[in-house]
Amino acid sequence: MPITLPAFADVTTSDSALRRFLHGLPGVDAVGLEARAAALGTRSIKTTAKAYAIDLAISMIDLTTLEGADTPGKVRALSAKAVHPDPTDRTTPTTAAVCVYPDMVATAKAALNGADVKIASVATAFPAGRAALPVKLADTRDAVAAGADEIDMxxxxxxxxxxxxxxxxxxxxxxxxxxxxxxxxxARLKVIFETGELSTYDNIRRASWIGMMAGADFIKTSTGKVGVNATPANTLLMLEAVRDFRAQTGVQIGVKPAGGIRTTKDAIKFLVLVNETVGEDWLSNHWFRFGASSLLNDLLMQRQKLSTGRYSGPDYVTVD
Structure with missing residues (x-):
């Protein structure tokens, strides 16, 4: 019988108790982890399986704009692209979500106008997280009140x-x-660890368990704002964490690699990781997402090539 989350109550009573638990987790075999991630990345996916993978990847994208120069017009354009990624082919799936700063949530909500695309908002002083707790909580509440379906903290x-x-x-x-x-x-909560700043795989595993025990709906690799973001190895490690957590508690947690995933080939490698590590239960946008923007354009070009036999090139997809 799976245990329930209250079973972790004793673990989280103090720093020392939580430290004992986290440092008691099995150490990560870095060489083995990276070798397995690399081996899974060599799997060849072709024809109908590739077409399925491309559509699945499109449906898993959190189409993102997180720049200081974001404008309402840019957010409206991004929202339109999320609903109809390829205006010339209405069989193209919608993306999972549009991800914006809190002050742009209302703009995205109006632009989406009830479409089956979630509104995600970063919060808690993204990307550095350097603010007092009341500021972080106000940031979150403002985004939720404006209509955010998901919070990326x-x-x-x-x-x-x-x-x-x-x-x-x-x-x-x-x-x-x-x-x-x-x-x-x-609103569903995605917890960003900024894995590129955590230094070790053991730290990524510990952060994953903290996030899951604290009630995260998703654990997420990165903000996309640092030098090292999502990698096959750190994503594989997080997939193993959610697999082990569900085996122990019965609670399923999603995973979102973000930053640096730009090509169809990259996306398919990550989908293979999901399938081979946690299985079909995670192969939907309710449990797996890509934090990306430029990835969508490459997926659309590859989709067009499979459909028409011709490679259209970047001029035939909209610029984000």
Missing amino acids: VIDRGAFLAGRYLDTFELITAVKEACVREDGTS
């Missing part, structure tokens, strides 16, 4: 790396509570 990497694991846990639980709407429903 960042952890305080400084606190985590300093060994203040309980502070990290309590931040996530507080943001999870801030995701609850007045009607009692809740």
Whole structure:
């Protein structure tokens, strides 16, 4: 019988208890992890399987714009692209979500106008996460009140790396509570670890368990704002974490690699990782996402090539 999340109550009573639990997790065999990720990346996917994978990948994209120069017009254009990624072919799936800053949530909501595309918003002083807790919670509540279906929060990497694991846990639980709407429903919470700043695979595993125990609906690799973002190896490690967590608790958690995934070939490698590590239960956009923007254009070009036999090139897809 799977245990339930309250079984972790003793683990999260103090920093020392949480540290004992996290440092008691099996150490990561870095060489073995990277070798397995590389081996799975050599799988060849062709013809009908490739067409299926391309459509699946499109449906898993959080189409993202997170720039200081974002304008309402850009967000409206991105929202239109999310609904109809290829205006010349209405059989193209919609993307999973549009991901924007909190002040652009209302614009995205109006532009999507009830379409089957989620609105995701970054929060908690994204991307650095350097703000006081009340500011982070206000950031989250503002996004949810404006209509965000999903919140992508960042952890305080400084606190985590300093060994203040309980502070990290309590931040996530507080943001999870801030995701609850007045009607009692809740925005889904994605917790970003910024794996490129966590230094070791053991730290990524520990952060994954903190996020899952604290109530994350998704664990996410990166903000896309640092030098090292999603990699096959760190994503494989997080997939193993959600697999083991479900085996222990019965609770399923999603995974979102973000940053640096730009080509169809890259996306298919990640889908193979999902299929071979956690299985078909995660092969939907409810449980797996790509944080990306330029990826969609390459997927559309490859989709057009499979359909027409010709490679159209980048001039035949809209610029984000």
